[in-house]
Amino acid sequence: NKKYITGFKNHLMNNFKKLFPFIVPYKKYAYLNIFFNVLYALFSTLSFMALIPMIQVLFDQTKRNTTMPVWEGIVHIKGFLENYLSYFITISTDKYGVGYTLSIMVFVIISIFLLKNLSDYLAMFFITFLRNGVLRDMRNAMYKKTLDLPLAFFSEKRKGDTISRIAGDVNEVQTSFLSILELIVKEPLTIVFTIIMMFTISTKLTLFVFIFIPVSGYIISLIGKRLKKQSTRAQQEQGTFLSTIEETLGGLKVVKGYNAENYFNNVFQESTARFFGLSNSIGNRQNLASPVSEFMGIMVIAILLWYGGHMVLIEKTLNGASFIAYMGLAYNILTPAKSISKASYNIKRGNAAAERVLEILQQENPITSKIDAVEKNTFDSEISIQNVNFKYDEESVLNRFSLHINKGQTVALVGQSGSGKSTIANLLTRFYDVNEGQITIDGIDIKDMNLQSLRGLMGLVTQDSILFNDTIKANICLGKLDATDDEIIEALKIANAYEFVKDLPNGIYTNIGDSGNKLSGGQKQRLSIARAVLKNPPIMILDEATSALDTESEKLVQLALENMMQNRTSIVIAHRLSTIQKADVIVVMQKGKIVEQGSHEQLIALNGTYNK
Numbered sequence: 008n009k010k011y012i013t014g015f016k017n018h019l020m021n022n023f024k025k026l027f028p029f030i031v032p033y034k035k036y037a038y039l040n041i042f043f044n045v046l047y048a049l050f051s052t053l054s055f056m057a058l059i060p061m062i063q064v065l066f067d068q069t070k071r072n073t074t075m076p077v078w079e080g081i082v083h084i085k086g087f088l089e090n091y092l093s094y095f096i097t098i099s100t101d102k103y104g105v106g107y108t109l110s111i112m113v114f115v116i117i118s119i120f121l122l123k124n125l126s127d128y129l130a131m132f133f134i135t136f137l138r139n140g141v142l143r144d145m146r147n148a149m150y151k152k153t154l155d156l157p158l159a160f161f162s163e164k165r166k167g168d169t170i171s172r173i174a175g176d177v178n179e180v181q182t183s184f185l186s187i188l189e190l191i192v193k194e195p196l197t198i199v200f201t202i203i204m205m206f207t208i209s210t211k212l213t214l215f216v217f218i219f220i221p222v223s224g225y226i227i228s229l230i231g232k233r234l235k236k237q238s239t240r241a242q243q244e245q246g247t248f249l250s251t252i253e254e255t256l257g258g259l260k261v262v263k264g265y266n267a268e269n270y271f272n273n274v275f276q277e278s279t280a281r282f283f284g285l286s287n288s289i290g291n292r293q294n295l296a297s298p299v300s301e302f303m304g305i306m307v308i309a310i311l312l313w314y315g316g317h318m319v320l321i322e323k324t325l326n327g328a329s330f331i332a333y334m335g336l337a338y339n340i341l342t343p344a345k346s347i348s349k350a351s352y353n354i355k356r357g358n359a360a361a362e363r364v365l366e367i368l369q370q371e372n373p374i375t376s377k378i379d380a381v382e383k384n385t386f387d388s389e390i391s392i393q394n395v396n397f398k399y400d401e402e403s404v405l406n407r408f409s410l411h412i413n414k415g416q417t418v419a420l421v422g423q424s425g426s427g428k429s430t431i432a433n434l435l436t437r438f439y440d441v442n443e444g445q446i447t448i449d450g451i452d453i454k455d456m457n458l459q460s461l462r463g464l465m466g467l468v469t470q471d472s473i474l475f476n477d478t479i480k481a482n483i484c485l486g487k488l489d490a491t492d493d494e495i496i497e498a499l500k501i502a503n504a505y506e507f508v509k510d511l512p513n514g515i516y517t518n519i520g521d522s523g524n525k526l527s528g529g530q531k532q533r534l535s536i537a538r539a540v541l542k543n544p545p546i547m548i549l550d551e552a553t554s555a556l557d558t559e560s561e562k563l564v565q566l567a568l569e570n571m572m573q574n575r576t577s578i579v580i581a582h583r584l585s586t587i588q589k590a591d592v593i594v595v596m597q598k599g600k601i602v603e604q605g606s607h608e609q610l611i612a613l614n615g616t617y618n619k
Contacts, residue, residue: 019354022361023187025369026180029144033137040137041192043130048196050123052204055335057119060092061112062328064105069096085207134188142181145364149173152367157374158438159399167250168243172367175245176360183357186350194343194350201339208333209325215314216307216337237292238359241285248278293352300349304341311337374437380457386464386545386576387449389413390435395444397430404430405599407444412592414545417577419587421617422596428580432548435578436465466539468568470551472531474523479508480515482523482534486542494541502537503567504530529564536567547577593617 030037063069076090100108153169161169205213255262255271262271315333318325325333390412397405404427412418420428433439434446437453446453453461466486474482483498484490490498495515499505507530511517523531539547549568569589581587588607595603595610595617602616610617 019358022358022365023184025365026141026145026184026361029141029148030137032144033140036133036137036140037188039133040130040188043126043133044189044193045196046126047123047130047193048200050119050126051197051339052200052336054116054119054123055201055332055339056204057112057116058335059328059332060096061109061116062331063326064096064100064108064112066328069093071097073097130193134185137188138181138185141185142177145177145180146173149177149364149367152370155372155375156367156370157372158433160370162399165246165250167248167253168246169367170253171242171246171249172363176242176363179242179360180357180364183353184361186353186357190347190350190354194347197343198340201336205333205336208329208336209315209318212311212315212318212325212333216311222303236359237285237289238356239362241282241289242360242363244278244282244285248275248282251275251278289356293349296345296349296352300345301341304338304344308334308337308341374440374458376458377455381451381455382457382460383448383451384460384463386414389449390546390576391447391450392431392434393444393447395434395441395446397427397434397439397442399439403599405434408599408601409444410594410601412576412578414576415574416592417572417579417590419579419581419590419593420596421581421587421593425598426596427599428596429550432467432550432578432580435546435548436462436467464544465546465548466542466544468532468535468539468547468549472523472528472535474519474526474531474534476518476521478513478516478518479511479534482519483515483538483541485538486544490541495537498537498541499534501540501567501570502533503563503570504533504537507533529561532564533567536564536571540571545576547572547575548580549577550580 060069070093072090072093075094076087078087096108099111150173153173202213205216251271251274255275262268311334315325315330319327319330392408392410395405395408396403397408408427408431410418410431420431422428430439434441435453437458440454448456448461448464480492480495483495487494492515496505499508499515508515508517519525519534523534526534579587579590587593591606592604593607593610594601595615597616603610603613605613
């Protein structure tokens with residue numbers, strides 16, 4: 008048991024330390040929160056102590072004292088305060104009557120309660136800035152990390168799971184994990200101050216209470232044990248059903264076209280059913296925390312009533328007013344104790360979420376620019392791929408692959424699916440890194456080049472024209488954010504896209520919908536080409552840019568590609584003959600190796616794989 012608790016504490020503090028940099032920018036709010044929490048704890052305790060003289064006046068139990076007490080140092084503070092209070096009550100009652108004294112007492116009590124609640128509000132007011140600031144910064148950090156991490160990371164992780172972490176888990180960290188801050192200051196201080204006051208009223212009674220508190224604490228801790236494990240499973244399940252939603256929306260045509268609504272509905276409902284079970288289990292355990300701690304508290308209070316009553320009525324070692332205030336103080340411990348037990352469950356949930364957030368934030372990114380990376384903004388002579396081996400996980404894709412591309416050449420890569428054509432595009436842009444061998448541009452290894460300047464040299468047109476839910480202008484400007492409208496229209500003309508764009512209601516300011524779904528396949532592809540044209544890079548990579556098009560669109564897109572490829576170095580990955588006939592060199596690939604290369608005429612004459 009001890010081992011488990013120590014392990015959990017270390018683990019918790021470890022996660023908290025890792026999240027600490029997010030708290031640092033908001034530390035002034037943390038300090039203000041602590042300051043007002045200290046005041047809250049102080050006034051919370053004083054509010055019960057103020058009841059003692061009030062009750063004594065009510066029941067006329069104040070001993071008469073007409074001499075002003077003398078301050079004899081901090082050691083005798085308790086005696087000084089008691090004497091000063093009895094002196095004040097005696098003098099003001101003699102002078103103005105008991106009604107006046109009572110109203111002064113009531114005013115003091117109201118003031119203390121007001122200050123207590125004001126301190127509580129201000130403590131919460133400042134912590135809100137900290138919590139929401141941390142939430143914002145964490146989301147930003149996770150999104151930035153998502154943009155930085157290589158493609159390989161997301162081929163293993165489902166998109167929905169990542170979305171769930173950025174949306175749900177970060178929120179859970181904010182609401183649950185940061186309640187540690189409340190836990191460290193407000194509740195323990197309230198308990199400490201209350202206990203000090205309880206000792207000043209009666210040491211004997213307080214020691215008696217302390218025998219029972221650890222027992223109730225142990226019972227409460229038993230409930231929270233399984234909470235973290237279940238929370239992790241619930242958060243993973245949330246990732247699963249968010250992935251299902253994301254995939255369903257992406258592939259709605261297929262779902263409907265194959266009458267697969269019921270299948271997907273069942274997959275989704277099974278996931279939400281599991282989430283339902285886990286959430287109920289977590290919720291019920293959390294809900295148990297409060298009643299159990301309250302019941303334990305009442306048990307302690309009941310024992311107090313019995314033993315304290317004995318001291319007041321039989322032993323006569325405690326006066327009635329002090330005992331009533333003491334009972335109030337004992338109950339004052341219950342609320343923070345209850346909050347601590349509740350917050351400790353929250354922290355277990357928050358800790359599970361913090362782990363999922365940190366898993367992404369601490370993910371090593373293997374594809375980055377070196378510290379002394381070369382900035383290269385021009386392409387002068389050649390691209391060279393030398394003896395490259397590459398595999399995705401365990402599956403080998405390229406074996407000792409070598410290829411030389413001169414500036415201004417158009418090189419076409421052809422071969423069956425899975426022969427490694429698209430892999431070459433992924434390696435040139437460093438979406439993935441080679442396992443062995445090297446790729447150089449003008450003799451510089453691309454691993455030694457600044458990643459942004461490397462990608463700045465390349466334009467990419469992919470098989471799926473990837474567009475965003477924004478205007479045509481915003482989609483085309485990605486490679487050159489400061490482009491003028493005229494430059495955009497020029498790029499659209501080269502890409503044979505202006506003819507349909509000019510007829511749209513708002514021209515280049517027309518929103519094209521989610522993934523550009525308001526446009527046809529050919530129109531989307533021509534916009535992708537316009538985007539590459541506007542960027543105007545020296546090297547073009549066309550990854551099966553026409554494979555998804557009909558013949559009519561293909562002609563227009565083909566023309567657009569030819570316009571674009573003039574005076575440029577182009578690497579064309581293609582299935583269709585029309586795209587590759589005009590290439591300077593055609594490279595025929597099979598299972599990650601080159602089997603033939605040459606011009607269209609030479610390869611036809613060879614009567615080999617290409618001809619077939």
